[in-house]
Amino acid sequence: MLSMLHPLPKLIVCLVWLAASIAVFDPRFQAGIVVLSALAMIVIERRSPLLILALMIPFALFGFGFLTTATLFREESDFATRMAAETPFGSPAFSAGIVLFLRAIACGMVSAVFVLTTEPGRFIKALMANWHLSPRIGYALFSALHLVPDLASEAQQIRLARAMKRGRVPRRLPGPLETASLVVPLLAFAIRRANRAAIAMEARGLGTVSVRTIVGAPRLRPADASFTIVALALLAVLFILTSGVWRAW
């Protein structure tokens, strides 16, 4: 259902959630964002919970760096420790680390919701049709968005070819040495691919007219307004519940 929404309201909602995640220094708020983002993908988008957990791993590793920095080098994160002094996690330094740790995951999960539910072609068309993004920049961005899955696919092809040369079936996951050895061929692939894409777009007339037709650009529907209202209301409720503002009422 999220995949069917117009990409731009969805982008705005995700940016607001990201901004809130950065601005609010409360581990419960960050945890709430992580849970709601994960639920959106599992319940609404029918994604596997295992996939969602796997997605969290790189963000968690990144956040773990903040946690250890805040705990071991507290003088360097003075602002964070002062902000976290009132939280229920014992030592201020540890509390600050937890907030930074959860913030990394929350930002990652909100970004993942957008990326996993937005088809790059629709996104670029929406940017060109609604925000007048230059087609040259738009299609360059489009190629860049597709580069990651295409690099993964090319990496597998190269691994197959090398495995064949060695006479062994490739391992499911490449080891560190194998991964390092893939860097240069993949860089060469990315350059060749960019070159080919540039030729294809040039040969088919990109940039010859100032206003080009955009076929199949997404259109705003009532569902987009409903989504925006519900998403922002959820964020507000989460903030009220975790900040204790409701106690004043």
Next chain:
Amino acid sequence: MSAAFSVPEAAPAVAWREVAVRYPYAANLAVGPVSLELRKGERLLLLGPSGCGKSTLLGTITGLVPATIPAEITGEIATLGVPAASRSPAEWSASVAQLFQDADQTLCGMTVGDEVAFALENRALPADEIATRVDRALAKAGVPESWRARRTAALSGGERQLVALAAALAQEAALFIADEPTAHLSPDAAARLHAVIGGEGETFLVVDHRLDGLIGTIDRVAVIGRNGALFAEGSPRDIFRARGEVLAAEGIWRPLAADLDRLLCGIGIVLERPPLVLSEIIDGLNRLSPADRTAAGTVIRHFLSDRIAGPTASTRPSCATLVHAACAPLFAKPVLHDISMEIGPGETVAILGRNGAGKSTLGATLAGLLRLKGGTRTGPAGGFAFQRPETQFTEGSVRAELESIVGKDAASIDAILSAWRLENVADQHPFELSQGQKRRLALATLTADTRWPFLVLDEPTAGLDAAASNEIASRIAKIAADGRAVMVITHDMDFALKTCSRGIVLDGGSIAADAPLIDLLRDGELLASAGLNAPELLLLVDWMEAVPC
């Protein structure tokens, strides 16, 4: 709205005058000097061995070379009556549609529907006209409606080529340039392209190696030699009869009928009209005296024996076996179900089927490169020649690539380089080679390695000239004679018939037939349902059986 350029009536569609192209840091010219004209409404076929600069010459028509691909050009190039350099390559797109040898140079990685509409959007055509043209192009190219929302990167090599064809057709340009358009197309898709080229009105410039089926639609042929210079041009009938020997020596493709005509001329049987297709030869043979027909029969038997692989029966244990296998590409769901087959030592097997039938998946699975989603596979791993040869290259030069297989023995390396005509590029990086040269290098490394009990060659002849194709055919025969098996995935029915004795047809996600190849190719119902066509050569086989001589 971007409009197409109008052509002055008297002006040729394209004119090259003493054109020569040299790439940066290259010692030799990539192509040239060439003086040639393509007339308006004409269908010109450009022939030449791989690496002779045909693609470079095509690139000069819209200025892609040198505007996008840096090169130094001498001479004059006029496209539709004006200097090619007077417009940017993008501005030429309203008048010139280009179908590149590599589908990834035509496609930008969007969904199929968006790809086909892309050039029309860039011309700011009205949305309803774009929709009409996209529908028309998809139908003309035979792209199924169900593909519209699929990303082109998720399609097989042949399917991408088909979409690239639709994208070029949608432009409905005055000049259509196609660089090896049928290299990865199944026979029925290639026939649709030939029908488009045979249509009236437009101007076509085609570079292709698969001539049978195409040659009847061509008005004129121009031939570039290995040195990059134009050495012949004229009507196809005249060129193939008068210059057949030279074309063969240069390793350039000729129609089967032209080759047979050359042999018949050698014994004094000269048909009044130089033939382009075998049916014309058969008409001529039917009018011969019994004595001449007997003499012709001897020649034809020899001709056929060179082009039809003899039967091979393997009685030894199989090299590899699949039982009730579910075969899937990487990170994808199974495309083939309940596959049971085996390949025995010395066998040569052709895997046939329409684009996207799962041929490459079956080959890679049998070679042990893809894990099964169900069923079992037994036997050692096999060698696999990837459809995109770059995938196999890991070294910094052609010579180093071969050394990684056969060691530092200079004599062996030189022999392989010479056999595959790679001696002039031995010190170049593999990625700098032409498509045909890359494929020759990939096959040279694979066939030089004796570790594998069987080889799977995925589209081994795509982009290759006649000499290289013949080299591969003889290598396959030698490998089979040595007791190793070879599986050939191909759309080239003539090559399949020449190299393989057994055929497997894939259709509807399973094996539709597994039998002696010649029997499969005579089963019209099977071929029609699997999107295949019988090779032209079978006409001659049938004639020989019907008319004793």
